[in-house]
Amino acid sequence: MSDNTKTILLGMVKPTSDSKSRADLEALLPGDIEMTYEYMGFAYKSLDEFRQAMPAYGEKVAALAAKGCDLIHPEGAPPFMLQGFAAEAAYIKQWEARFGIPVFTTGSTQVAAMRALGIARFVGLTPFAGELGDAFRQYFTDAGLDVLSMGKPVDGADDVYGLTTEQIRDRIIKAYRAVPGDSQALYILGSDWRVLDVLDDLEAALGVPVLHPVLVRCWYILTQLGRGRGRAGHGRLLAAMPPFEASG
Structure with missing residues (x-):
């Protein structure tokens, strides 16, 4: 995916359809990264809503994989962090094995x-x-x-x-x-x-x-695509663009 001439299709599962962060990320990413969306529609009214969300996330990830996405990002910290660090990693591993596409969450x-x-x-x-x-x-x-x-x-x-x-x-x-x-x-x-x-x-x-x-998300996406050029004006992470280090 380091070929900068190839259009990249990034699949996003957003917690809600009215988040301002969608436009924030789109403004930061280069134009040859196209984005397609699925929405969870969270009401943010109970913890059970988050705890019970994994099957729906799985359906959204599958829908994005069917669209031919190169990367898939099921977004939203509360649902995954309530599952726990190890359980989240297991979901990521399961989805990547099933669809053969890199998957990353907010927490990861x-x-x-x-x-x-x-x-x-x-x-x-x-x-x-x-x-x-x-x-x-x-x-x-x-x-x-x-x-x-x-x-x-x-x-x-x-x-x-x-x-x-x-x-x-x-x-x-x-x-x-x-x-x-x-x-x-x-x-x-x-x-x-x-x-x-x-x-x-x-x-x-x-x-x-x-x-x-949003800035961490941008760094992660660009780093995974081999685009490590730093950019000023958006904090130290994007200025330095440190290389991604996979965990053991």
Whole structure:
């Protein structure tokens, strides 16, 4: 797939049809990567909705394979992280064996990015608390990473997605600095956090890489396609384009 003259068909399973992150990723990827979509239609109202989603994900992956996709990305952190790191890896292996197509999830790209950057300890921010937040922490712990914190940067029932870019930037900086320990990165869980335009500012303020799902997704796709040229203005990960290192 390193032949840049070949049009690549990227299959995406999106959690919802109204996510702004779809356009964000399309704007970052080169024009010869075409994207085709399936949608899960999550209501985000219960954990059971996520826990019971694997059969539907399997159907969507099969539909994308039937379209002739070169890569398939079943997106969405909560459903897979609730399954656990090992179970997620088993699903990926099963789908790749069945369809003969590389498959990658949201979580697997983020673990790969941390390994590529040499990150061992990080602070995580998420719009979800409680059991979901605990599941996210456990997922990365099982991947061999030290999670110094995994929490919301806003109080109580406040909605991260209802804040302006400037408001969420300020809350992210405050929340990150409040966590003790020698963190090597900030991890953001949630593709629709509107911070892409201020990512360089965040990294300058915090002094560490900021791993946003859309940018991590872009890095993973381009790296898998052999397109490792760095690009400025989108954070340290895309500037450096470190090579992907497959786990043992």
